[in-house]
Amino acid sequence: MTVGLERLSLNTATVKHLNLRDSVALCQRHEIRGIGLWREQIQEIGNEAAAAIVRDSGLRVSSVCRSGFFTVAPNDWVSMLDDNRAAIEETAAVGADTLVLVSGGLVPGSKSLPHARELIADAISELVPVAAAAGVKLAIESLHPMFCADRCTVSRLGQALDLARRFPPDRVGVVVDAYHVWWDDTVLEEIARAGERIFSYQVCDWILPLPADVLLGRGHVGDGHIDFRPLTQAVEATGYDGMIEVEIFNESIWAAAPDETARTVRERFTTHIFS
Amino acid sequence: MTVGLERLSLNTATVKHLNLRDSVALCQRHEIRGIGLWREQIQEIGNEAAAAIVRDSGLRVSSVCRSGFFTVAPNDWVSMLDDNRAAIEETAAVGADTLVLVSGGLVPGSKSLPHARELIADAISELVPVAAAAGVKLAIESLHPMFCADRCTVSRLGQALDLARRFPPDRVGVVVDAYHVWWDDTVLEEIARAGERIFSYQVCDWILPLPADVLLGRGHVGDGHIDFRPLTQAVEATGYDGMIEVEIFNESIWAAAPDETARTVRERFTTHIFS
Numbered sequence: 001m002t003v004g005l006e007r008l009s010l011n012t013a014t015v016k017h018l019n020l021r022d023s024v025a026l027c028q029r030h031e032i033r034g035i036g037l038w039r040e041q042i043q044e045i046g047n048e049a050a051a052a053i054v055r056d057s058g059l060r061v062s063s064v065c066r067s068g069f070f071t072v073a074p075n076d077w078v079s080m081l082d083d084n085r086a087a088i089e090e091t092a093a094v095g096a097d098t099l100v101l102v103s104g105g106l107v108p109g110s111k112s113l114p115h116a117r118e119l120i121a122d123a124i125s126e127l128v129p130v131a132a133a134a135g136v137k138l139a140i141e142s143l144h145p146m147f148c149a150d151r152c153t154v155s156r157l158g159q160a161l162d163l164a165r166r167f168p169p170d171r172v173g174v175v176v177d178a179y180h181v182w183w184d185d186t187v188l189e190e191i192a193r194a195g196e197r198i199f200s201y202q203v204c205d206w207i208l209p210l211p212a213d214v215l216l217g218r219g220h221v222g223d224g225h226i227d228f229r230p231l232t233q234a235v236e237a238t239g240y241d242g243m244i245e246v247e248i249f250n251e252s253i254w255a256a257a258p259d260e261t262a263r264t265v266r267e268r269f270t271t272h273i274f275s
Numbered sequence: 276m277t278v279g280l281e282r283l284s285l286n287t288a289t290v291k292h293l294n295l296r297d298s299v300a301l302c303q304r305h306e307i308r309g310i311g312l313w314r315e316q317i318q319e320i321g322n323e324a325a326a327a328i329v330r331d332s333g334l335r336v337s338s339v340c341r342s343g344f345f346t347v348a349p350n351d352w353v354s355m356l357d358d359n360r361a362a363i364e365e366t367a368a369v370g371a372d373t374l375v376l377v378s379g380g381l382v383p384g385s386k387s388l389p390h391a392r393e394l395i396a397d398a399i400s401e402l403v404p405v406a407a408a409a410g411v412k413l414a415i416e417s418l419h420p421m422f423c424a425d426r427c428t429v430s431r432l433g434q435a436l437d438l439a440r441r442f443p444p445d446r447v448g449v450v451v452d453a454y455h456v457w458w459d460d461t462v463l464e465e466i467a468r469a470g471e472r473i474f475s476y477q478v479c480d481w482i483l484p485l486p487a488d489v490l491l492g493r494g495h496v497g498d499g500h501i502d503f504r505p506l507t508q509a510v511e512a513t514g515y516d517g518m519i520e521v522e523i524f525n526e527s528i529w530a531a532a533p534d535e536t537a538r539t540v541r542e543r544f545t546t547h548i549f550s
Contacts, residue, residue: 106500111500111501111502112502113457113458113502117460144421145420145421145458146419146421146485146489148457148458149458149481149499149500150483153458155458155459155460156459156460156461159460159461182423183388183420183423183430184431185388185392185430185434186431186434206424208424208425209487209488210421210485212484212487213484214421214489224424225381225386225424226386227386227388
């Protein structure tokens with residue numbers, strides 16, 4: 001096995017149309033040792049059945065995606081927290097390392113970024129003891145600034161890190177997602193500063209033009225403009241030895257045969273991530 | 276005249292289909308005292324004719340947009356610098372305060388951000404004496420990170436400022452464009468740090484969804500998600516007393532009657548920028 005390939009994890013968003021069982025089988029067929037799951041896949045069959053499939057597979061679950069969306073109207077605060085508690089349970093059930101948090105955009109009816117960011121910190125405060133009791137780590141993901149208004153007001157890796165640092169280092173950390181952070185001139189120093197707080201490293205490529213739905217504009221590693229080597233080197237230099245997840249949202253990749261996608265993911269991982 | 280309205284400048288990109296003479300007349304009809312010009316409008320009639328129209332109008336030219344695009348292949352380096360020298364001449368000819376620089380994306384065939392950013396610094400070094408001789412100020416604009424690959428690898432205000440600070444403060448500064456910087460959790464402190472280096476403050480709103488061509492997704496002030504007040508306050512707190520330019524790229528605004536656009540621009544300026 002090529003050096004580094006044992007670190008590859010396939011985030012199942014990349015093969016969106018497969019259910020949990022078929023995603024697991026795909027990884028096994030292609031000697032991919034890690035898998036990143038989505039909550040929908042777990043919920044579809046229930047925590048117990050999902051846990052059994054994962055356990056029998058021998059795969060490592062590098063993350064569960066995703067929870068968060070903390071920036072709700074006051075009336076939705078309690079149900080938002082309940083949903084996040086359920087996510088923590090699901091993560092623990094499948095034996096995953098980490099639950100990914102996407103924090104949410106502006107609060108409905110508000111243009112205040114400080115207000116949104118305050119709610120995010122408040123919600124994480126509530127969830128830390130729940131996560132600790134379940135043995136789950138919470139990874140704050142900074143999303144590309146183009147998602148700031150509607151999906152995530154945590155827009156820089158350094159911002160995610162500053163937020164994480166309010167909490168214990170074994171419990172709250174950050175996701176380094178190449179797609180979301182590659183443009184940032186401070187990213188290498190922020191990765192170094194993150195150190196042991198890096199709970200997840202995700203990769204996919206920045207391709208142009210952006211599609212009508214900018215959520216779906218991600219490409220296979222190597223098809224776009226990101227120079228992954230300096231990012232990988234910086235992450236490795238912190239001592240991070242976890243899985244590296246390939247997570248791609250793209251209609252045409254979803255339409256491709258999953259085995260073809262898995263082959264491309266493997267090949268690009270060896271040529272671009274650890275080369 | 277409402278307080279602050281004397282600071283309003285209409286960037287002519289907002290009324291894209293008007294030529295220089297008609298843009299000037301529009302500003303006069305609506306008591307808009309400043310205008311931001313585009314090079315194409317000046318080139319269409321020549322520096323002398325453009326200068327005469329502006330001089331006769333009594334309008335203040337708050338900026339000329341735009342030059343830069345420094346990140347070219349080696350073969351294009353000389354012609355790129357020539358074009359930037361022409362832009363400096365045009366800016367001086369119309370008596371504008373400032374020439375706006377959009378730095379360019381990745382160098383063709385390269386994925387290296389450091390390489391692109393080095394070329395940008397090199398090019399500005401070449402242009403500073405030219406600008407000094409012409410009495411023109413150079414304003415580095417950070418563009419939203421979604422333009423990093425293809426238009427501008429200067430993606431944060433703080434990054435633009437760090438670059439500007441390599442050069443004399445009366446010659447090289449930054450543009451604070453609300454659309455490009457609003458999402459940044461460090462923006463208020465970076466505005467404070469920029470101080471006298473703020474050569475231009477531009478406004479338009481972040482509206483969703485982003486259109487197919489993300490360049491054209493800007494909205495009238497007040498139609499989107501940006502809270503302008505803290506930005507304006509921070510800019511004012513530095514002592515900035517220049518014009519505030521409304522610059523909107525939007526197909527439907529371009530299709531509207533220019534007088535209607537000018538009325539909306541004035542109205543929104545009083546309700547959202549200085550309110």
